Amino acid sequence: MNDLAPIRAHALSALVPPPRLRLSDWIESNIWLPEGVSSLPGRVELWPFQRDIADAIGDPLIERVTLVKPVRVGFTTLLSGALASYVANDPAPILALLPTEADARDYMVSDLEPIFASSPALDGLLAAGEDRNTLLSRRFPGGSLKVVAAKAPRNLRRHNVRILLIDEADGMEVGPEGSPIRLAERRTLSFADRKIVLGSTPVFEATSHVLRSYAQSDARVFEVPCPDCGEFTEIQWQHIQWPEGQPLEAAFACPHCGVIVHERHKPAMVAAGRWRATRPEVEGHAGFRLNALVSLLTNASWGRLAQEFIGAKGDPSQLQTFVNTILAEGWREDGEELDEAAIEARAEKIGLDALPEDVLVITAGADVQHDRIEVTFTGWGEDGAPVFLGHEIVWGAHDDPALWSELDDLLTMRWPHPLGGSLGTEATVVDAGDGATMAAVLAFCAPRAGRKVLAGKGVAGTRPMIEPSRSKTPGGRLWLIGVDGIKTQLMNRITRGGAIRFSRSLGTAWFEQLASERAVVRYVRGQPQRRFERIPGRRAEALDCAVYAIAARQVLQVNFAMRREDLKAGWSGRSAARRSVIRSSWLGG
Helix, strand or coil, rough: HHHHHHHHHHHHHHHHCCCCCHHHHHHHHCCEEEEECEEEEECCCCCCHHHHHHHHHHHHCCCCCEEEEECCCCCHHHHHHHHHHHHHHHHCEEEEEEECHHHHHHHHHHHHHHHHHCCCCCCCCCCCCCCCCEECCCECCEEEEEEEEEEEEEECCCCCCCEEEEECCCCCCCCCCCCCHHHHHHHCHHHHHHHHEEEECCCEEEEEEEHHHHHCCEEEEEECCCCCCCCECCCCCHECCCCCCCHHHCCCCCCCCCCCCCCHHHHHHCCCEEEEEEECCCCEECCCCCHHHCCCCCHCHHHHHHHHHHCCCCCCHHHHHHHHHHHCCCCCCCCCCCCCCHHHHEEEECEEEEEEEECCEEEEEEEECCEEEEEEEEECCCCCCEEEEEEEEEECCCCCCCHHHHHHHHHEEECCCCCEEEEEEEEEEECCCCHHHHHHHHHHHHHHHCEEEEEEHHHHHHCCCEEEECCCCCCCCCCEEEHHHHHHHHHHHHHHHCCCEEHHHHHHHHHHHHHHHEEEEEECCEEEEEEEEECCCCHHHHHHHHHHHHHHHHHCCECCHHHHHHCCCCCCCCCCCCCCCEEECCCCC
16 A cells, blocks of 8 residues: 555646746746847846736736836836747737737837747747748647737737737727727637736826726736835835936935935835735736836936936927826826917017028928918927928919919028028928819929928828828829827927927917817727817918928938038038938927
């Protein structure tokens, strides 16, 4: 009987599953980051605040994980590590959802493939071969992986998946078929053991997908102990202080005891940190909120972040970027409408005939109506802020060649510069959004493309400020203008006192039209969307012109130092091409 005891013990142990390896431990044991993917290549070492997030993703009792995240905290590494763990240890149909096709391709090529190739435990599992359908669709033993763009919801129809990983959810918009996030979640309904992981940097507080998801979770916050009193605190921006004029000396002021804690103590504080659920009654949905103030990267030191804040606080567009990407907070709008009288009160004695010395570039935006074309001229300097210099109206039927000839004369005018020489319009966007006038606009712009006279069409949603249309347009090239983003930046600059300037010559009607729209939140297919809507009774030609002139600036490459020297030498627009490039800082670099 004693001889059979080891056999029975072995048989019984086979019936008991081995203890589950925590996902954080598995990632650190098996994931290697190659050069080019990480600034710290080699075996992954998770930061303390990353470990609980990873373990929640790997916990079979937790169905959903939400992460409100800043930049510089390694969420992509966590996402890739979780995906790799499922491929290697728990094969299943997996779907990774990202905002755009470019995002999806970049994630596969720049993150996943290098990590799988450099990690011995993963090598070959996603390799190209007969099991590879496409770049973004792979099969592996027991499962499959599809990396899908939210802008192509048709890709979500045919697939049922157990694991859904969503990155940058706030970059995804409601389309004709509804929210791509909701569409993706429906593909998991047939699996009782599904896992949904959603992470994003928040954008606008009123419409944020990730903030809404976090509000439905157990809402965990990461707290660190004060080295002096030992009390735990979620470090927030209000706790960071620095001597006047010395942002690099920024430190943490404990809200409990008031002691000033310097950067050198941060690693130990973070190592001793803990996640605390503020809604512990919620089960099955782990939510994590994190900001960059606990990041251990050198470029996220309190002093560096204070320096970034000082550089951003005077520019609403850059301040929003700081609030979103560093503090991981949604942006709140100060007001729904612009006050045209207050804007006009800021107008100065400047204009096309009295150019400010710091204006070194001029662009134009043209709005085409059936009986006229309205044009706003906008100046630019090194600070990237627009200077609205003048507004002209050219009268005539849109199909009359004389109208377009007069517009051409207007766009080729030059104005004397106080440094010497002269400036002319170097880029123009002409509105081609009206189907009735599009053919005439394209016919005007096509032969003037060398002068950067571009036919533009406004598109809503989260889009680049300007990009060429992928669709072929008979008669010429069409450029797509991301009007919502430009209007948001313009409204933020005006309402928050940004360095934006106006000429008195613009006239009261121009200022009224600039303030013709307001930002509102509307529910579309059950999802909140932020939109700009026309205030009843207002005309919007000036706003459209301003938007197009801002878009036109983005296609120019200018060396401002050289331009200044050229003007002093009498430059009149006919000198050789510029030698080096400085891009617009309109969006904060």
